[in-house]
Amino acid sequence: MLKLYYNPGSCSLASHAALEEAGLPYEAELIDLTQNAQFSDAYRQKNPWARVPALQIGDDVLTENIAILNHIAELVPEKALLPTEGLARARALEWLALLSSTVHVAFRPIFRPGRLAETAEGQKDVAATGLNSLKSVLALLDERLGKGPYVLGDTFSLCDPYLFVFVFWARRPILEGKLDPLPNLDAFAERMRARPSISAALAQEGLA
Incomplete structure (x- = not known):
């Protein structure tokens, strides 16, 4: 299961839309930046940079949109969501x-x-x-x-x-x-x- 940590309207929207485009099952958890939730100990354990997005993949956590978008595309190669060559x-x-x-x-x-x-x-x-x-x-x-x-x-x-x-x-x-x-x-x-x-x-x- 994939889990996206996001804040509404932030750059994490790109990864959110990408998951929808890929048709992959996922959960989404709000990290409210207006309440400084990104600085909580629990979230910093997932993303020490205290930013969104972060994508939890089993026991691993991937950060940064470029990496997340690439990974999502690789999970559904049949959809050709990014060029590969x-x-x-x-x-x-x-x-x-x-x-x-x-x-x-x-x-x-x-x-x-x-x-x-x-x-x-x-x-x-x-x-x-x-x-x-x-x-x-x-x-x-x-x-x-x-x-x-x-x-x-x-x-x-x-x-x-x-x-x-x-x-x-x-x-x-x-x-x-x-x-x-x-x-x-x-x-x-x-x-x-x-x-x-x-x-x-x-x-x-x-x-x-």
């Missing part, structure tokens, strides 16, 4: 790494300025500078995605729910009216919302 494999890993590092990190100054500056003035400056950086990252992402329909072109992969997470974040109230138009990403988000695996994960997390 050659340049196609490398391209998928390129996208997963980009999303995990550059794109995810670009949101941090806006969502969590307190982790980057102590004073109110410093946090305001961090958020303002971060917004400019985020706009640049999202503009490049919109251009690179193009018309899609998917991250890797005409074929759905587990890169897609991961990208969806960040388009979902771009629609948070704190960013309302602050971002430039992102037509390709917006169209992509609507396609993803219509996908049963993603709509099911959103519903289970109370985000439908």
Whole structure:
């Protein structure tokens, strides 16, 4: 049995949707970040980094979306959820790494300025500078995605729910009216919302 530890709307949504896409039996346990549940002794025994997602696989625990998404894809090879060979494999890993590092990190100054500056003035400056950086990252992402329909072109992969997470974040109230138009990403988000695996994960997390 697989068990996913998640927080609603966080980057763990990618792994949640991936489990739904794979059709694997699993349990899901909420780790409420607003209550600092990630810092509990019980959870730190599973993930010492005190983050989500974490995927329990029997007696083992796997952390980090890139690793979890790869493992899920390998559990159902017949569904071809990620490429397995050659340049196609490398391209998928390129996208997963980009999303995990550059794109995810670009949101941090806006969502969590307190982790980057102590004073109110410093946090305001961090958020303002971060917004400019985020706009640049999202503009490049919109251009690179193009018309899609998917991250890797005409074929759905587990890169897609991961990208969806960040388009979902771009629609948070704190960013309302602050971002430039992102037509390709917006169209992509609507396609993803219509996908049963993603709509099911959103519903289970109370985000439908």
